[in-house]
Amino acid sequence: MSSDTTQHAPDAARQEPPRGFFAGRSELVLALLVAGVGAYLTIGVVTMDVPPGARPPGPQFFPVLIAIASFVLAALLAVQTFRHPEPASAPAAAPAGSAPRYRTHSDWKSLSMVLVAFLAFCLLLEPVGWILSAALMFWAISYALGSRRRYFDPALALVFSSFIQVAFSAGLGLALPSGILEGMF
Amino acid sequence: MDSLDLLLGGFAQALTPMNLLWVFIGAFLGTAVGVLPGLGSAMAVALLLPVTFSLDPVGAFIMFAGVYFGGLFGDSTMGILMNTPGGSTAIATTFEGHRMAKDGRAPQALATSAIGAFIGGIIATTLVVFFAPRLAELAVLFGPGEYFALAIFAFVATASVVSDSVTKGLSALVIGLTLAVIGIDGISGAARFTLGVPELFDGVSIIVITVGILALGEVFHVASRIHRDPVLTSIAISARPYLSKAEFREALPAWLRGTAFGVPFGVIPVGGAEVPTFMAYGTERTLDRKRRTPKFGSGAIRGVAAPEAAGNATSGTAMGALLALGLPTSATAAIMLAAFQQYGLQPGPLLFERSPDLVWALLASLFVGLVMLLILNLPFAPIWAKLILVPKPYLYAGISVFCALGVYATSAAVSDLLLVFGIGFVGFLLRRYGFPLAPVMIGVVLGPLAETSLRNALASSGGDATVLISSGISITLYGILALVMVYGITRKIRARQMQDV
Numbered sequence: 001m002s003s004d005t006t007q008h009a010p011d012a013a014r015q016e017p018p019r020g021f022f023a024g025r026s027e028l029v030l031a032l033l034v035a036g037v038g039a040y041l042t043i044g045v046v047t048m049d050v051p052p053g054a055r056p057p058g059p060q061f062f063p064v065l066i067a068i069a070s071f072v073l074a075a076l077l078a079v080q081t082f083r084h085p086e087p088a089s090a091p092a093a094a095p096a097g098s099a100p101r102y103r104t105h106s107d108w109k110s111l112s113m114v115l116v117a118f119l120a121f122c123l124l125l126e127p128v129g130w131i132l133s134a135a136l137m138f139w140a141i142s143y144a145l146g147s148r149r150r151y152f153d154p155a156l157a158l159v160f161s162s163f164i165q166v167a168f169s170a171g172l173g174l175a176l177p178s179g180i181l182e183g184m185f
Numbered sequence: 186m187d188s189l190d191l192l193l194g195g196f197a198q199a200l201t202p203m204n205l206l207w208v209f210i211g212a213f214l215g216t217a218v219g220v221l222p223g224l225g226s227a228m229a230v231a232l233l234l235p236v237t238f239s240l241d242p243v244g245a246f247i248m249f250a251g252v253y254f255g256g257l258f259g260d261s262t263m264g265i266l267m268n269t270p271g272g273s274t275a276i277a278t279t280f281e282g283h284r285m286a287k288d289g290r291a292p293q294a295l296a297t298s299a300i301g302a303f304i305g306g307i308i309a310t311t312l313v314v315f316f317a318p319r320l321a322e323l324a325v326l327f328g329p330g331e332y333f334a335l336a337i338f339a340f341v342a343t344a345s346v347v348s349d350s351v352t353k354g355l356s357a358l359v360i361g362l363t364l365a366v367i368g369i370d371g372i373s374g375a376a377r378f379t380l381g382v383p384e385l386f387d388g389v390s391i392i393v394i395t396v397g398i399l400a401l402g403e404v405f406h407v408a409s410r411i412h413r414d415p416v417l418t419s420i421a422i423s424a425r426p427y428l429s430k431a432e433f434r435e436a437l438p439a440w441l442r443g444t445a446f447g448v449p450f451g452v453i454p455v456g457g458a459e460v461p462t463f464m465a466y467g468t469e470r471t472l473d474r475k476r477r478t479p480k481f482g483s484g485a486i487r488g489v490a491a492p493e494a495a496g497n498a499t500s501g502t503a504m505g506a507l508l509a510l511g512l513p514t515s516a517t518a519a520i521m522l523a524a525f526q527q528y529g530l531q532p533g534p535l536l537f538e539r540s541p542d543l544v545w546a547l548l549a550s551l552f553v554g555l556v557m558l559l560i561l562n563l564p565f566a567p568i569w570a571k572l573i574l575v576p577k578p579y580l581y582a583g584i585s586v587f588c589a590l591g592v593y594a595t596s597a598a599v600s601d602l603l604l605v606f607g608i609g610f611v612g613f614l615l616r617r618y619g620f621p622l623a624p625v626m627i628g629v630v631l632g633p634l635a636e637t638s639l640r641n642a643l644a645s646s647g648g649d650a651t652v653l654i655s656s657g658i659s660i661t662l663y664g665i666l667a668l669v670m671v672y673g674i675t676r677k678i679r680a681r682q683m684q685d686v
Contacts, residue, residue: 027618033611034356037363044378054373055644062636063366063377070359076352106409106617114408114585115610118401121589122602134589138582141404145411147578160583164590176593 024085026105031077038070113144130176134161188315195545199553204247207240208550211248212557215255219262220569221580222269223403226256227516227626231395232587234524235594242528243543247550249524251558253504253517254306254551257458257497258558259569261298265489266291266570267419274458274496277466281481281488286420288484295566296426297436297486298493303559305444305494309501310551312448313508317548320452320509321534327510329638329645330652334659335512336635338666339454344624345673353620360611361628362635364389371633372640384600389608391523392595394629397605398622399516401588402612404581409613411577419573426566432486439469439487443494450495450514451502455669457515457623458499463676465495504551508532508544516623519630 022028045060045067086105117140124133138157147153165176198204214233218224229252237245260271264279265286278298285294327335344354367378368388379385428436443465450461469491473481481488503514511533513519525532530540537544562569592605615622639653646652654660 030356030614030618030620033614034359037360040378041363041366048375048377050375051373054375056648057640057643059370059373059375059377061640066359066362066366069355070363073352073356073359077356080350080352102413107412108409110412111405111409111613114405115606118585118589118606118609122599122606125589125593125602126599134586137589138586141408141582141585142578144408145578145581147576156579157582161586164586168590168594176590 024087025081027081027086028078031074031081034070034077035074038067038074041067041070110144110146114141117141117144131158131161131165134164188318191541191545192314192549194542195547195549196552198243198542198546199247199549204244204546204550205553207244207248208251208554208557211251211253212255212554212561213251215252216259216558216561216569217255217572218252219256219259219271220572221575222263222267222271223407224584225260225272225399225517226252227395227520228399228403229256230517230520230524231392232400232591234392234520234527235591237524238527238595242530243546245524245528246521246543246547247554249521250504250547250551251554253521254302254497254500254554254558255561256517257306257500258299258302258562261302261489261493262295262562262566262569263419263573265294265298266422267417267573269417274462276459277462277492278489278496280466281485284482285484285486285489286422290484291420291422292424292426293428293432293486294484294489295422296428296563297432297489299426299559299562299566300428301436301440301443301490301493302497302562303555304440305447305497305499306501306555307552308444309448309451309498310504310548310555313502313505313551314548317505317509318537320505321537324510324534326658328656329642330654330656331658331662332634332638333642333653334662335454335510336631336638338662339512339514339627339631340624340635341666342453342455342669342673343457343627344621345670349619349621349677353618354624357615357620357622358624358628360615361394361625362632364394364608364625365629365632366636372637382600384598389604390595390601391520391629393592393601393605394608395516395520395626396588396591397608398612398615398625400584401605401609402616402622404585404588405609405613406616407577407581409617419570422567422570426563436486436490439465439490440494442468443491444498446491447495447498448502450499451504452506452510452512452514453665453669454506454512454514454627458496458503460669460673461495461499462492464672465491501551504548508536508547509534511536513627513630516626519626522630 041063045063048060050058050060117137120140121133121137124136135154135157138160139154142153142157168176199208214229215226218226218229230249233248233252237248240248256272257274260275261278261282262271264270264275265282268279268283270276270279282294282298285291340358344358345351363378365388367385369376369379369386376386446465446468447458447461450458466488469485469487470481473479473485473487480486500515500517503518506512506514507518507522509532511522511531513522522532530536530543588605588609589602592601595601612622614620615625642652643650654663
C-alpha cells in the first residue's frame with residue numbers, strides 16, 4: 001500500500017512518529033482504487049468488440065456513465081483526504097500515554113500472515129488436497145490472530161478440515177477438491 | 186379469504202418434520218451470526234448457498250428465512266450486554282439497551298428486544314400475506330422507466346442516507362456497479378471487461394462478491410486490529426429475561442409505533458433497516474421528553490422496544506417486496522434474490538402464479554421461524570451471550586475456511602478463490618477507511634436491473650430521456666427519494682450540531 005506500510009522499527013513505536021506528507025493521508029489509496037476502476041472501464045469501453053447491429057444505447061453506454069462517475073468521485077475523495085488527514089495516532093480508544101503508539105493504524109504483520117495463509121491455500125488446494133491445505137490455513141490464521149497452543153491448534157485444524165471433507169462427501173455427495181463438482185450444476 | 190386458504194396450504198407444507206428442521210437450523214445459525222459482532226445474516230446466507238444446492242428450493246428458502254430473521258433477533262444481544270451492536274440495525278437499540286443493562290436490568294432489556302422483534306416481524310409478515318399478491322398486481326404496471334427509477338432510488342438512498350459521507354457511499358456504489366458490468370452483455374452479446382479471460386465471461390458470481398466483501402473482508406479487518414483494540418467485557422446476567430405486566434404495558438405502544446415505522450421501509454429501498462430504526466428511536470425520544478418523568482438517558486424500555494420492532498418489521502415487508510416485485514431492499518434480500526436465480530426462479534409478479542407452493546410455504550415458514558426465534562431467544566439469551574467466549578482466533582480461522590469452501594464448492598475453480606481474495610482485500614480497505622459496504626452489494630445486485638431498464642427505456646423511446654419521468658409512478662418515486670434525502674441531510678446536520686455542544 002502507500003508509504004505507511006514500511007518497516008516497524010521497535011523504537012519508532014515509542015517516539016512521536018515523523019509526519020511526512022502522506023501521514024494520515026493513506027486514504028488516497030481508495031481514491032486511486034476508484035480512479036483505477038474508472039481507467040479499467042475506459043480501456044474496456046475503448047477496446048470493446050461491439051457486435052454489429054446492437055441497438056443504441058449499446059453495451060458501452062452504461063459503463064461510460066460509471067466511468068465518468070468514478071473519475072469525479074476519485075477526485076472528490078482525493079480532495080477530501082488532502083483537506084482532512086487522519087489524526088496522527090490511533091483513535092482515542094485507550095487513555096493517552098497508556099497504550100503504545102503504532103506507526104500504522106493497521107497491524108500489517110498479523111494481516112499479512114492472514115493474507116499469505118489464504119493465498120497459499122488457493123495455490124495448494126488442487127495439488128495438495130482439501131484436508132491438508134485447509135488445515136494449514138486454519139492453523140496459520142489462528143496463529144496470526146494470537147493463538148499459541150502448540151499441539152492443540154494443528155490438531156483442531158486437522159479435525160476441522162477433515163470433518164468438512166467427510167460432511168461434504170458423505171452428507172452432500174460433493175468431493176473436495178476435484179472436478180466432480182462441475183457435473184452437478 | 187383467498188390468501189388465507191393459500192397460507193393454510195403453505196403451513197401444511199412448512200410444518201413437515203424436515204422443513205421444521207430447516208427452519209430450526211436457519212434460526213439457530215441466524216441468531217449465532219447475529220450475536221457475534223461484525224458478522225451478519227447476509228454473510229451467513231452467502232456461505233450457506235453452496236450447501237443448499239443439494240436441497241429442494243423450498244427447504245433452502247425456509248432455512249434462509251430463519252437465518253434472515255435470526256440475524257435481527259441476535260444482533261441486539263451483544264449491543265445490550267457489551268455496547269457493541271452485532272449489526273447496523275442494532276445501533277439504535279444499543280443506546281438505551283446498554284444503559285438498562287448497566288442499571289442491572291439486562292434481563293428486561295433482552296426480553297423487550299426479543300418480544301419487540303417478534304411483534305414487528307409478525308405484524309409485517311401478516312401484512313405481506315394479505316398485500317403481497319396486490320403488490321404483485323401493481324408490479325405489472327412497472328415498465329423499464331419505473332424499474333430504473335426504483336434502482337436509482339435504491340442507489341442514491343443507500344449511498345447517501347445510510348453512510349456518513351455521500352462521496353464514500355457513492356464510491357462504494359461505483360465499485361459494486363463495476364463488478365456488475367463484468368461479463369457478457371445480455372442485450373448485445375458483447376464481452377465486457379473480461380480481459381479475454383474465459384472465466385469472467387459469466388461475470389463475477391454474487392457468492393464470490395458477498396463472501397469477499399462481507400466475510401473475508403471482515404476476517405482481514407479483524408486481523409489488522411485484533412492485537413490493538415481494547416478487549417471488551419460483557420455484563421453478566423443471572424436472571425432469565427422477563428417483563429412484568431407494568432413493563433409490558435409500558436413497552437407495548439413503542440413496539441406498535443416502531444412497527445409502523447418499519448413496515449413501509451421494507452418496500453422503499455433505503456439499504457436495510459437502519460433508517461427506520463433510527464426514526465423509531467428518535468420519535469420515542471421526542472415523545473419521552475413530553476412525559477412528566479422522562480426516562481431516556483437512564484435506560485428507557487421504550488428506547489429498546491421501538492427500534493427493535495422497526496427493524497424486524499422492515500425485514501418482514503422486505504420479504505414481500507422481494508417476492509412480489511423482485512426488488513431486494515437489503516444485502517440479505519439481495520443474496521436471497523441471487524439464490525432464487527440459482528434455482529432458475531425469478532421473483533416478481535409471475536412467481537406467485539408459477540410457484541405458488543414455494544411462495545406460500547416460504548411465507549408460512551416465516552411465521553414458524555418467528556415463533557421459533559422467540560423461543561430460542563427469550564429464555565436462552567444468556568446462553569447466546571456465551572458465544573462471545575469462543576476464542577477469536579478459532580472463530581475467524583473457521584470463517585476463512587468456510588469462505589474458501591463456499592467459493593470453491595460453487596465453482597470448483599481456483600480462479601474464483603483468487604478473485605475472492607482480491608475482493609476481500611478491497612473489502613478490508615473499505616472497512617479500514619470507513620466506507621459503507623451496503624452500497625457495494627446494492628450496486629452489484631441492482632446494477633443489471635438498472636442498466637437493462639435504462640437501455641430498454643431509451644431504445645423504445647428512440648433516445649428520448651424524458652421517457653424516464655413520463656409516468657406517475659416514477660415521478661412519485663423520485664419525489665419520495667427527494668424526501669428521504671432531505672430527512673437524511675437534516676439528521677446529519679442535527680447530529681453535527683449535537684456533537685458540537
